[in-house]
Amino acid sequence: MLFALIAGSFVFWINGANPFEAYKEMFVGAFGDGYSLSETLVQTTPLLFTGLAVSLTLRTLLWNIGAEGQFFMGAMGATWAAQAFSNQPPWILIPLLMLSAVVAGALWGLPPAILKTRLQVNEILTTLLLNYVAIFYVNYLLYGPWKDPRYPGFPQTPRYPDAALLHQYFNTRLSMGIIIGVILAIVLYVLYKKTGWGYKIQVIGQSRKTATYAGIRVNRNIVRVLMISGAIAGLGGMLQISGLQHKLRLGGISNNYGYTGIIIAFLANGNPLAVIFVALFMGALLVGGDSLQMTMGFGKGVVHMFEGMVLFFVLAGEAFKRYKIQWIKK
């Protein structure tokens, strides 16, 4: 962590800025006032969902690289529901959107699960490749059948009906998504720690052989886990649109949330409560980085470089944590 900050300083320094200034700016930008805090939480929300989605599969020693695609599919599913049932009242429409997003996300997790359990195809590749399918399919919809006829030049859908939107609190862009995310994290934590299902998942993650020996139906549970993981990411996609973007549009859906979710789950070591805090840290990094662009006049590239650097060192630090440095006298 310290290394990360030092390396980050270096990035700032070669760009001709005082690193301490920069860090202060970042912190203020992320937490300094009500507005920046709310923005941090807005960024945290989708990360929370993708992080939780990946953390679930991580417990069974599977890698779901597909949270990004599932996030897109969730957003798409929600948009479909918003268009199909546009004249329903909010208390019907919002749950419908959620349901639709959850189903879309789960279905996107299904093919890799089937390939994994039937043909032993590596889930890392299949989930990753399905991301591109999802993203390009959404692209197609936005350029084609779902394009808002009033703005033919823009690849975006019409605004959701008001009944499909989540309330934004305190005049900020923050919606109930963050609360749902935190509740979901707690629910998952209880599931892992207190239920037979969580125990089963843990045994599968530890040793497939032991699980089979104990009469646990490993394949069935792997399919379930990948689908639930997809559903969580999908729900994140729905909340992103309903709570923030208000319409499906290119570029606005995901800021690589699916991929960042992988890092979050890894750093949180699969613990859903830890995911909350790591997601918050990542959210702050994003917002703080943005504010650097504005206040210190850094280019976007510099900020991304800094973010990448921090992640690299945090991840490397994780690996080193397992070893102790020892000086050997010659």
Next chain:
Amino acid sequence: MKPYVKLQRITKRFPGVLALDNVDFDVLPGEIHALLGENGAGKTVLTNILSGRYQLDEGELSIKGNKVNALKWSARDALEQGIGMIYQDFMLVEEHTVLENIALADLSIPFFPDYEKIYNTITELGIKYQLEIDPNAKIWQLSVGEKQRVEIIKALMHETKVLIMDEPTAVLTPQESDDLFKIVKKLAMEGTSIIFISHKLPEVFSICDRITVLRKGKHIGTVNVTDTNEKELAKMMVGREVFLKTNKAEYTPGPPVIELIGISALSDRKTPALNKLSITVNQGEIFGLAGVSGNGQKELAEVITGLRPSTDGKMVINGKDISENTPRKAIREGVGHIPDDRIGMGVVPDLGMPKSMVLKNYREERFSFKGIFLKNEAIINYTKKLIEKFNIKTSGIESPVKLLSGGNLQKVIIAREISESPSALVAVHPTQGLDVGATEFVRDSLEKQRIDGAAILLISEDLEELLAVSDRIGVIYEGEIVDVSLTKDTNIEALGLLMTGGKIAAV
């Protein structure tokens, strides 16, 4: 004749094990020398020392009568002196062609291998030794017998003087074995010495000149094939030591619990492992299954416990037809399983003891509310009770079970498997690698289960153990039960003969 290789007073220690104890061994030019012994006798260690893979601790080594620095004997030295070894699991790159694999055998692997020359050599050797093989085929496309040919060609490329073959026929069909014997004989005739490791007496007699028998790391004897017979060799192999009989209750078997009728199953390599095998284990008996490993024991245990599907035949447990078995069904029918792979299968290695103890019964009402929420406290209390009852030594109930000693680990598994009063119990090598105290504990536990009326199938390679604890002993050979007799009606020589494919009439 002067021996090509001579090993004198070889000693090799592994942590806690004396693998070879003052062993002498030599190989004459052009002879086929069999190395016989049970698993763990030290055959593989001896050959690995010869091929330079292991370094010896004490002893001397001479090549063609010249003493070499035995303590620094390396794999490269061995190759340079023409000592080649064909391992049981082949050392081939599956995705590469035969040609590329053989090119790898060239010690100096040039940047641009001369493929054409190698191709021609392969063809030449192929004609000379009837080692037909397509040099352009990929390794994964080949049968096991063909892969072995590739290994032999690889060895021949070095002008091998001594070729070590570690159980070469274990993976071959009888036809492929015959082909192999022809090749081996031809090589020997041209002056190559062959060291032939095997468990199977008939084939040893059909091709070998001399036989060295090892037992528990000791050199028991070296004899000429013409001066001995199968019976004597079996005795040399398994020994004739006095062993303790456990105090056994009278043998009063109840009705059958495990019944297998004409069961067939495939091995992991999809080759036939069980061949229309039938077996019955009754209530209140310990049925010992003897056999050299790789003759279908593992597959049999897995079929009964539902881990491996059977391809043919009928299986009945407690009078219920469960030919379509799954681990869940087996557990429901009360089939306990003490697996061979304790760490990998028997427990959850990185988790604490409670999570290994309730592995099979966590769904029960006493450990979870409606099978959903675990009663963690009840699970911990249950674990503590078992720790006390079975006297398991642990540094802490939540410390990872993989840190337990072998004996304590086995106690965890046994505690779990027998606390549920199983109707049947499949125990695979339950005392392997355990010290005397733990071994005694395991045997006592099996005996207690027997008195309580469980049907126990004990799979072991330790004949003394089988004779000490079983009521009946069956012998498995090439996926079939070749003999079943009451323990009092059989003896170690007869079993040793049967499990190596000999006929009982020879006794």
